[in-house]
Amino acid sequence: MLLKIALKNLLGARLRTFLNILVTAFSFFLILFMSAMYDGMLQHAKQVTMDTEIAGGAYWHPEYDPMDPMTFEDAHSALPTEVETLVDEKKAFPVLVSQASIYPGGRIMPAIMKGIPPGQNIVNMPTDALFGYEEITLPVLIGKGMASDTKLEVGDAFTIRWLDADRTYDANEGTVVHIMDTENFKLDIGHIWIPLNKAQTMLAMEGEATYVTYEKGVPPVLDKGDWIPRDINYLVQDMEAIIEADKPGAQVMYLILLALAAMGIFNAQVLSIFRRGREIGTLMAIGMTRPRVVGLFTLEGGLNAVLAAVATLIFFGPILWYFGEFGIPLPIDYTEMGMIMAKRLVPVYTIGLVVSTTILVSIIVLIVSYIPSRRIARMKPTDALRGKAAA
């Protein structure tokens, strides 16, 4: 019965209801959209990392710690037999990591030099660009970010200096053969990529590697020596950590939006109770009990949220769909800021997101509908009838 009256009140007050609902729907939309963008960003970053870097997982030399370049010096050995077999079967590829100094345009810069088999097709990297340069002693592949840091262009040569296995410095001239446009800044910033066999020769580490990346779906090997298996979950950890570090920011945003939505409804509710004092008095005079009047107004507020959800679908649904389908072009290249960002950001709407947003917004709406309505319970009907709503 209350529901019917509440619905009638809402639908009867056409413009007022429409405006309330529009405001709520807009916040609803923003919350959904922001969260979906965030989720989309996450998923994209994960996808890109898996695609270009992690593949199915890796085996690491026990000394290897990617965060600590000082470990690179010792992090190399021949591959454990079964891992070697995977490589032979082209289900995996080895990478040899070392520290180097490069001298682009006369400057000196530290770099991580990675030797990679040019023929690999397990991760999405244009390594085949390293193929077939007989005349060039050392073909080098770098990313766009690195290219702009070093001001190197395709065809430019620069000096590379490294410490070989005998701990003596050696130098050679590398030539940029390709500049890759990757979304994964971890392959780009501070990296130079060279053919694996050249790296092994230069470093005097024939047949050795630092880690081996294998393709998806390869079962774990038994004989991995003292090498450490690193599965996808482990390898996305640092990426997830970056994202987690970002989370408080996203949550603050989320809270601000929720607060905005809540304030809109709260305001509408307070106004409506003030303006409808006479109506409240009349309902009491006709014999509605105070708890029921409170219930009625709370319900009206709550129905606002339901209608707002519907309105969101109708008014903003197409926009949400459009972005979900075509993404949003980003004007800035975030690669250089050390973030994995798509050129077009595609928001991802998960059921979980929609359901949790709906539940959260509904609870908040009920609370902000109830709090102002509660003052009705303290209202004297005689005051209400005279249009005096303030208790």
Place this chain on the structure above:
Amino acid sequence: MENNGVITINNLVKRFPVGGDFFTALKNIDLTLNKGEFTGMIGPSGSGKTTLLNIIGGLDSPTEGQVSVLGQALNDTSHGERARLRRKHMGFIFQSYNLLPVYTVFENVELPLILNKIDKDERRSMVEQAIESVGLTDKMDSRPNMLSGGECQRTAIARAIVHQPALVLADEPTANLDAENSHHIMKILSNLNQELSTSFIFATHDEKIMAYLRRIIHLDDGEITEDEIIDNPKAHD
């Protein structure tokens, strides 16, 4: 007669807090109203008419004294019980109509029946009958903002009587109406009074209403100064 006592008031005093002090709006009120009465309270502005009606309707509570309405001692009832008493057995008519603006005439009149949980079919026929008795059948689907003052008040009357209450409280029901509309409405009300023996109490200073009353209670400065029984109301000549 106890059975016929629609309203019994003993030693009623009503004081309002004003600033740090009190204002006495009603004092020494003793009053009995019987079933089927058509009674008016008249008196100058501020004499306490509305206050007394509100107390009778259980919308306000007395400071001292006993008030018993339709067999219930209001002093001992809860908010909820008083709401129930109004819902089932009372009707209110206000000077400013107090129709719900977003409802049609039909829906306004229907509201008390919805609160009384009367089922749909019965509701419809009761609403139609009430609207017919005030002559608004052709305006049933209009909203209050499309009605004249007289039509609004007739809607309010239909709403006050649709559930066939034992007692109707009307606070200056004709104050906003012209002479013709006032007479029209008083005729409707006095017919209802005669047909259903519904008791009516008016608060008014409108001469036109007085012509229909069969009992006039004079209030002045919160006290009853005179209680007139009129055997032969002028309007019935």
